[in-house]
Amino acid sequence: MAIAIEVDSLSKRYRLGQYQAAYGTLRETLVHAGRRLTRKEHHRPTAEIWALRDVSFDVPVGQVLGVIGRNGAGKSTLLKVLTRIAAPTSGRAEIRGRVGSLLEVGTGFNQELTGRENVYLNGAILGMKRREIEARFDDIVEFSGVEQFIDTPVKRYSSGMYVRLAFAVAAHLEPEILFVDEVLSVGDAEFQRRCLGRMEELANTGRTVVFVSHALPAVAQLCDRVIWINGGHAVDDGRPADVIANYLHQTHSAGTERVWPEESAPGNDLAKILAVRVRSHEGMPPGVMDVRRPIAAEISFKVLRKGKPLFPKIKVLDQEGAVAFNALDTDERWLEQTPPGEYVATAWIPGNLLNEGSAIVEVAICSLDFPKLEHHAAVYEAVSFEVLDPGEGDTARGRFGGQWRGVVRPLLEWTVEEAQLPK
Amino acid sequence: MVRTDTTLEEERTTAGTSVDGSPGTRASAAPGGVVDAEASVRLTVIKPASRIPRLQIDELWHYRELLWTLVWRDVAVRYKQTFLGVAWAILVPAFTALVYVIVFGKFANFPAGSTPYPSLVVAGVLPMQYFASALSLASLSLLSNLQLVTKVYFPRTLLPLGGVCVPLVDFVVGLPVLVFLIWKYDTWPSGLETLTAPLWILLAVVTVFGISLFLAAINVRYRDVKYMIPVILQVLPLLSGVMFAVDQIPAKWQWILAFNPMTSVIAGWRWAVLDAAQPNMGQVAIGVAVAVALFFVGLATFRSSEPTFADTI
Numbered sequence: 001m002a003i004a005i006e007v008d009s010l011s012k013r014y015r016l017g018q019y020q021a022a023y024g025t026l027r028e029t030l031v032h033a034g035r036r037l038t039r040k041e042h043h044r045p046t047a048e049i050w051a052l053r054d055v056s057f058d059v060p061v062g063q064v065l066g067v068i069g070r071n072g073a074g075k076s077t078l079l080k081v082l083t084r085i086a087a088p089t090s091g092r093a094e095i096r097g098r099v100g101s102l103l104e105v106g107t108g109f110n111q112e113l114t115g116r117e118n119v120y121l122n123g124a125i126l127g128m129k130r131r132e133i134e135a136r137f138d139d140i141v142e143f144s145g146v147e148q149f150i151d152t153p154v155k156r157y158s159s160g161m162y163v164r165l166a167f168a169v170a171a172h173l174e175p176e177i178l179f180v181d182e183v184l185s186v187g188d189a190e191f192q193r194r195c196l197g198r199m200e201e202l203a204n205t206g207r208t209v210v211f212v213s214h215a216l217p218a219v220a221q222l223c224d225r226v227i228w229i230n231g232g233h234a235v236d237d238g239r240p241a242d243v244i245a246n247y248l249h250q251t252h253s254a255g256t257e258r259v260w261p262e263e264s265a266p267g268n269d270l271a272k273i274l275a276v277r278v279r280s281h282e283g284m285p286p287g288v289m290d291v292r293r294p295i296a297a298e299i300s301f302k303v304l305r306k307g308k309p310l311f312p313k314i315k316v317l318d319q320e321g322a323v324a325f326n327a328l329d330t331d332e333r334w335l336e337q338t339p340p341g342e343y344v345a346t347a348w349i350p351g352n353l354l355n356e357g358s359a360i361v362e363v364a365i366c367s368l369d370f371p372k373l374e375h376h377a378a379v380y381e382a383v384s385f386e387v388l389d390p391g392e393g394d395t396a397r398g399r400f401g402g403q404w405r406g407v408v409r410p411l412l413e414w415t416v417e418e419a420q421l422p423k
Numbered sequence: 424m425v426r427t428d429t430t431l432e433e434e435r436t437t438a439g440t441s442v443d444g445s446p447g448t449r450a451s452a453a454p455g456g457v458v459d460a461e462a463s464v465r466l467t468v469i470k471p472a473s474r475i476p477r478l479q480i481d482e483l484w485h486y487r488e489l490l491w492t493l494v495w496r497d498v499a500v501r502y503k504q505t506f507l508g509v510a511w512a513i514l515v516p517a518f519t520a521l522v523y524v525i526v527f528g529k530f531a532n533f534p535a536g537s538t539p540y541p542s543l544v545v546a547g548v549l550p551m552q553y554f555a556s557a558l559s560l561a562s563l564s565l566l567s568n569l570q571l572v573t574k575v576y577f578p579r580t581l582l583p584l585g586g587v588c589v590p591l592v593d594f595v596v597g598l599p600v601l602v603f604l605i606w607k608y609d610t611w612p613s614g615l616e617t618l619t620a621p622l623w624i625l626l627a628v629v630t631v632f633g634i635s636l637f638l639a640a641i642n643v644r645y646r647d648v649k650y651m652i653p654v655i656l657q658v659l660p661l662l663s664g665v666m667f668a669v670d671q672i673p674a675k676w677q678w679i680l681a682f683n684p685m686t687s688v689i690a691g692w693r694w695a696v697l698d699a700a701q702p703n704m705g706q707v708a709i710g711v712a713v714a715v716a717l718f719f720v721g722l723a724t725f726r727s728s729e730p731t732f733a734d735t736i
Contacts, residue, residue, distance in 0.1 A: 010469075014734065080733065084469060084576035087730030093469040107574045110496055112503045117496075124492035125575055176464075 003096065004177050004208040005059040005082070010091035011232075012052040012077055051077040052088070053232040061097075061176075064199075064209040066223035066240060068216065068247055074232040075212045079103070079181050082210065097208070100127055100175025102195075106166030111155040115146055115165055118154055122169045136172045144168035171198045177208045196222065196401055216244050217356060220391030221401025241390035248386040249285035256280065256287040256383050262302065267377030270307050271365040274342070275300040276382040278361065284388075291356060291389045291409070295349040299363045301377060302342045308367040310338040310376065312345040319358035324407045328366070352395060352411035355404065360384045472730035478722060482578045489577055493585040497560070498592050512596035516552045520545045520600070527666040534671030538699045539608040545601050546693045547665035550624065553594040554631050554685060555656045561586025561635030562648055565732065573733050580725065583635045587628055594624070601696065612698050620695035623688050630684040630714040636721030640728045643736050664689050670700050681706035684714040 051074045059065050069075045080086040082093060083101045108125040109118050119140055123133040133140075141147050144165040146157070154162055171194070180199060196218060203209050203222065213219055219226060219240060226243040228236040230250075236243045257277035265272040279296040280286045289295050299312050311334035316324040329345055364378035393399045396411045483490070502508045520541065527533040528540040535543045564582035565572055572579065605611060642648035660666065663685035669677055670690070680686045681703075687710030690702035728735075 081469060084467070085573065085733045087472045088469060090471055095467040095469070096464050098465055099467060101575065103574045104570075108568075108571050110500060112500045113496065117499065121492055121496050124489050125571065125577075130488055130492075 002061040003058050004061045004063070005057075005096075005210070006094045007055060007057050007082070008092045010052055010055045010078070010081060010093055011050060011089050012074075012081055012086065013089040014049045014051055015047070050232045052081065052229075054091070055229070055232070055234045056091075057227060057234060057237060059208055059210065061208055062203075062206045063225060064203045064211065064223045066219035066226040067210065067212040067229060068214070068219055068226060068244065069229035073229045075229045076181060077232075078229060079179055079210070079212050083179050095177060097176030098127070099177050099179065100173045101179040101181075102170050102173075103179070103181045105163060105170050109154060109162070109166060112153055114153050115141075115144075115150040115157070118165070119150075119169055122166065123173075126170060126173050127175070128173060132174075140168045140172050143171065167194065175207065178202055178210070180209065180211045180213075193400075193402055215401075215403065216248075217389055217391065217397070217404060218401040220244055220389060221399065241388070245285050245288040245388055248288045248388060256385055258379070258382055265302070265377075266379055267301075267365065269304060271301055271303050271310055271338075271376045273299060273301045273363065273365060273377045273379055276361070276363050276379060278383050278385050279346075287384075288386045288388050291352065291354070291387050291395055293351045295351075295354075295385070297347045297349060297361050297363070297383075299345045299347070299365075300342065301345070301365050303338045303340045305340055306337050308337060308376075309335055310365050310367050312343075312347070313364045313366050313373070314347045315362040315364075316349065316354065317360045317362070318355065318407045319360075321360075322407050324354060324359070353408055354387050355406050355409040356387050356389050358384055358386055472727075477726070478580065479578055483580065483584070486577050486581055490581050490585055490588075493581065494588045497585065497589040501589070501592075509596055512593040513600055515593075516545065516548045516597045517600050519552070520548045523548065523666045533667040536668040536671050536700055538668065538693065538697050539604070539610065542601070542604040542608055542610060542697055543668060543693065543699070544666055545604055546697050546699075547660075547663070547689045549594060549597050549601060550627050550688050550692055551660050551663060551665050551685065552597065553590050553624075554627055554659070554688075556590035556593060557587040557628075557631040558635060558638075558656065559652055560589055561631065562638035562642060562652060564635075565639045565643055565736065566646075569736060572736055579729050579732060580636070580722075583632065583639045583725075586635060587632045591624075591628075605697065610698050612696055614698075616695050616701070618695075620692065623691040623695060626684060626691070626711060626714055627688045629718055630688070633714065633716075633718035633721035636725040637717075640721075640725040643728065643732050659683075659685060662686070668693075668699065669702070669706075677703065677706060678709075681709040682713055684710040684717070686710060 053074075055074075055078060067075045067078060077086070079101075081088045082095065083099070083103065085103075106122065108122055110121060113121060119137060120130070120133055124130070141150055144161075144167075146161050146165050149157065149161065154165070157165070178199070180195075199209060199211065199222060209222075211219065211223060223240050225238065226236075226240045227234050228243050228247045236246050257275070259275040259277075260266065260273070262272065262274065265274050267273055275298070277298045278287075278289075279298060281288070281290050281293055281295075284290060297314055299314070301312065303310060311329050311331075313326065313328045315326045318324055327347060329347070360381050361383050362378070362380045363382050364373075364375045366373045366375055368374075389395050389397065391401065396409045397404050502511060505511065507514065523544045524541050528535070528544065533540075538546075561583040564586040565579065568582055571577075572582075638648045638651070662680060662683050664680065668690075669680060669686055672680075687702060687707045690699075691707060693699035694701050
């Protein structure tokens with residue numbers, strides 16, 4: 001098995017004050033800590049951050065590796081070290097093959113030069129030989145769709161034309177190993193689609209790709225393997241669906257279960273909510289749901305006295321707080337005055353309904369007091385979970401890995417008839 | 424779940440002990456037999472920066488096309504959107520020389536030796552003008568190519584190197600001014616010393632490259648360089664014999680000025696193209712030694728701070 005990239009105990013340390021870009025508040029904290037130390041000791045201490053710490057992995061030729069992690073976790077540092085923009089503090093890596101990197105499209109474009117001149121300039125910067133650029137020049141221009149303006153200085157271009165030309169050059173780069181960083185977070189949907197398409201093309205022709213991104217759906221879709229970097233360490237490494245699920249589980253905030261002792265349980269003299277939980281999917285970490293499978297939201301509540309016909313209700317919101325839906329239990333049993341006792345009601349949210357991302361569940365025990373629903377017990381933001389598309393192509397997004405908008409994402413049934421053309 | 428030999432907290436002290444996890448046993452699809460076939464696979468080794476400064480000629484050679492492209496870009500952009508265009512490459516030295524001729528030649532009667540004063544001045548102004556442009560361009564090159572430095576890898580020495588190459592074009596374009604004066608005063612060079620002309624320019628290139636490597640590296644962290652350059656450029660012509668013939672001043676001062684490599688550059692260049700007096704080779708040796716020393720100091724400074732350029736800039 002040929003190895004394209006071999007990373008052995010790679011570490012990178014930043015001395016604070018030396019690296020001022022990120023780490024705003026953390027830096028201040030550490031600088032403060034540093035100052036406190038200065039008073040005790042006479043030599044000037046250096047606050048340090050290990051942006052990468054002992055990261056080791058191998059990438060076989062032809063693998064598409066995704067690197068995920070929160071902001072500041074070290075994934076961009078890893079990419080910078082592997083693309084030789086920054087040197088590691090210790091460790092070693094070997095890269096076998098011609099390297100290309102897409103860290104930003106249009107790197108080195110010069111405003112004064114024409115489109116034609118910039119194609120040559122940018123191509124050379126991205127590592128293409130002059131004769132390669134010459135050979136592909138016509139394809140690049142055609143792909144960009146700016147033929148008419150190819151001899152106009154790019155400062156006269158619209159931003160759309162500029163990005164298209166820049167991407168056209170990058171897309172014609174044919175490295176054996178390609179590094180891609182967050183390019184997908186810029187540009188419009190069309191542009192993202194083209195980027196992903198191009199990456200898929202490269203992957204399909206046996207190139208090795210290292211893809212650093214926040215866009216989990218794209219990672220799930222494109223990659224053969226994912227490494228999760230946290231605090232400079234590679235904390236997980238394996239199948240995309242597994243690693244992404246672990247990552248979501250770790251990073252997501254509210255729990256999947258809340259239980260109250262009866263005396264402090266939310267509610268009034270009629271009903272109290274004792275517990276709310278979402279049942280985990282088998283084979284997935286708690287709190288991470290397979291988009292295709294039904295999700296069970298469970299409400300345990302206690303009716304203290306007979307008084308009104310009560311019924312449970314849930315409300316599901318997406319991560320931005322948009323309401324996905326409300327649902328009541330409309331079973332006939334709740335039409336009568338509810339007898340005292342403990343109940344466990346489970347709401348089944350169908351598979352292929354919610355979109356990917358975080359979902360928040362609110363629950364309430366209500367009665368109908370026309371014209372309003374009276375809440376006798378309610379918990380807002382009771383529990384939350386993450387919805388994950390394992391990227392196997394059988395969901396509403398099909399094989400597309402880019403951003404997918406919408407609060408819900410039903411898998412629709414489509415019917416297609418072939419239209420008869422008039423002869 | 425498949426895991427590679429990812430170490431977490433454990434620290435590996437020596438390289439090469441990582442065979443425990445037998446890296447690469449994992450099966451993965453490598454479509455097509457594109458593997459192993461070629462011996463021409465480019466191997467890149469990434470490791471902590473070495474402490475010994477090297478120019479890395481092989482690496483520079485590998486990136487030669489990029490160097491030419493960057494030089495071509497700067498040349499192409501240099502006179503864009505100017506009315507007079509490349510004529511500036513003639514006008515700037517011509518005008519400077521004219522002022523020098525009037526002020527220092529006519530009023531102050533600076534010593535010129537056997538050479539016609541205007542020729543003497545122009546032959547001094549041209550290399551000095553090259554030095555001035557190269558110094559500004561190359562010293563600020565890392566900063567003016569900030570986007571490249573933080574986004575793409577290539578040997579960083581390419582940027583100051585490109586910076587010292589670009590003004591050579593202006594130098595060549597300005598040469599007709601000198602040729603005109605040679606024709607006017609009929610001081611055509613006669614001996615074999617004319618063949619040494621490129622060597623004097625090479626000495627100027629090495630000198631300015633060394634200083635620029637130093638200043639460019641410093642400039643990444645301290646933006647003071649921008650303010651230092653004009654000071655250097657105002658004083659330097661006076662210390663390089665641009666407006667006087669060095670062999671005409673007291674010998675003690677000649678030896679002091681010899682520590683400035685540009686003194687040798689200008690004296691040697693005049694000897695080569697103007698049939699002026701041959702420079703004192705002892706003084707030239709000092710100039711060359713200083714230039715080489717500057718080059719290594721510059722290279723060492725540049726190389727040692729190079730690994731952190733992208734982090735610091």
